[in-house]
Amino acid sequence: MPVGYSQLPELLPIAGVRLASVAAGIRYQQRNDLVLVELAGASQCAAVFTRNAFCAAPVLIAKQHLAQTSPRYLLINSGNANAGTGEVGMADARATCSALADTAGCRREQVLPFSTGVIGQRLPVERIEAALPGALGGLSEEGWKDAAQAIMTTDTVAKGVSKTLEVDGSMISITGIAKGAGMIRPDMATMLAFIASDAKLEAGALTRSLSRAAEASFNRITVDGDTSTNDACVLIATGTSRSPLITVEHPAYAAFCDAVSEVCEHLAQLIVRDAEGATKFVTIQVEGGYEPQECLDVAYTIAHSPLVKTALFASDPNWGRILAAVGRAGLADLDIEKIRIFLGGVCIVRDGGMAAEYREQDGQLIMGQDEILIRVQLGRGEACERIWTCDLSEEYVRINAEYRT
């Protein structure tokens, strides 16, 4: 069960976006594993992708296609990542795009492919091709919920959220879905996220709103530090609402950006809440750094420490492990006398050691909760960063030792 999240809420349809989910038998039996998304002709589309040097074939193809034209279709499969597959994988990804283009009557470049699942196995192109007519026949604006389920791999729950906001008297809607539970340290990671709005956006404004939102959300979570080869996050604006065109200068631009950021942050947090084997949702906030990067260095060192993660799993206020992680984060000239560490509102470390007023039962109370805040004050500057992570349980090991076999 995800931490603090039980089921998919109602997802608002977005005029101009139709979705279909079908069972192509890619890897799983008796469940949908292929999602087709059709975009209205005037839609704008922005995307951010993994920074792993070994990009999966669909990532490379999606980037190429996106650079050439506006997409009409997204073709998403779970169960197979088509990563580490070399030239053959590139040809396979192109073949699925061509097959869809031929059937739907568009150009291959108007199709963006997305894959998630096992690395290093060939994509079963024929099974995907065989499933396309059924998918095209099943497109519906009501397809978000099914799509959120069909893109799942080791996720235990479908992830999505909707928001509305008013722009010059018109209501616009934003709906997003995401998947991801392990191999998560987005710089984008094994996560896929698809977000659409019926707002009308100028292309540059759309790209900028996504970059900002992804940086503060998907790029601030980590489950296991493993950045995947396939991450992608897509933001679509169909322009089907009656709201005016939103440019970077438009007064509503900031509100639109905020709404996109909230959707992204919500989806990013859902990925951590549903992390493989997770029993705790942990926020790590590092304040008082010279620069944002050193705050992130400290935050990720804590977040990736197996000892901190297992202490979180055990609800054990073993603050020494947090202190040791801060100490090895690689910050030059760290003055340990100035550092303070808090569990929730409880100060645990001050003046280079355990805070004098700290009592074990106060730390125990915080660590016993499902949602935990670790705050570190470096006491040397104004920078502040916040990331989200989870604990490390035996279940994580079990899932990742058994996945594939």
Place this chain on the structure above:
Amino acid sequence: MPVGYSQLPELLPIAGVRLASVAAGIRYQQRNDLVLVELAGASQCAAVFTRNAFCAAPVLIAKQHLAQTSPRYLLINSGNANAGTGEVGMADARATCSALADTAGCRREQVLPFSTGVIGQRLPVERIEAALPGALGGLSEEGWKDAAQAIMTTDTVAKGVSKTLEVDGSMISITGIAKGAGMIRPDMATMLAFIASDAKLEAGALTRSLSRAAEASFNRITVDGDTSTNDACVLIATGTSRSPLITVEHPAYAAFCDAVSEVCEHLAQLIVRDAEGATKFVTIQVEGGYEPQECLDVAYTIAHSPLVKTALFASDPNWGRILAAVGRAGLADLDIEKIRIFLGGVCIVRDGGMAAEYREQDGQLIMGQDEILIRVQLGRGEACERIWTCDLSEEYVRINAEYRT
């Protein structure tokens, strides 16, 4: 059971080094947890310590004392790290040194303190003081084996090794013991190692031989990436053998350095073999980098990947996880077409994807073994680095979720 190591071999006594192990009741019941080491008056002593910014009190005191004079005694306790204890911890460490100095009749600065165990709890100074007379009375050149056992914390087996070499017709001996199983990524980590020889070494030569040996051994292992607050490695030369004084220029210096390096490498590997929950001993060798550092970046990214580690635990040749780790190691301008990855002698990745000739059963055969070599060729330079690590099992989580509570 450690991987490929069953029990302590015979340890050679070193003339001029006497050891005693006693039960002070620091944390454990009914086992020795305090070790006293007495060094002959003319001994030279070199040491390297943790680079964690939060150094434990004994590390700070040992550095201070070592800078002032030659040590006569090492006082080592397990069960309590005296780390994260601030000024009180410093006073406690000094108090134990003073108590020993008073009883033994030396100066406080001639005592080096070492502690390993739980972080953040006060050292039970009185219990240590009470145990000192018994320890002084029990000193013996035959005490290495008991000492190797008394310094253990989560170790499942005592670790030690002896070597002999001939210098100008005289035999000299080297004996070393070590402890450590978790919170291991020495830059030195939760490990302690004590190595002594009856060779006669010039001080600078001794320091240099230890620095080199530690860099290539203890600083090339990782269990969980967590660098501890207490790591220390001490090398003693008592000068009690009949061998001549060894300086940096002496013809036997290289052989002495090699022998110390072999002892350190052996002890470092034993720590990984006995790593918490480990079932595999893994060597990661990265070749063809521009510089050593980028080889190390790739090697440690693989070694710290929970997904690679769980695949190793499962004996699953899930090479996609290794490939993804290489891809996220942060190397600029990585040409993935040039990268080759081998499991043992089997090429698994070439030309940006799975090697054409690779067969799953070949990978399976390698991954099923207890000792595994992962080789990565970056194909862009001459640098090469090698580190040792282990897998990540449910048992690791169990041990670290239960330790302390």
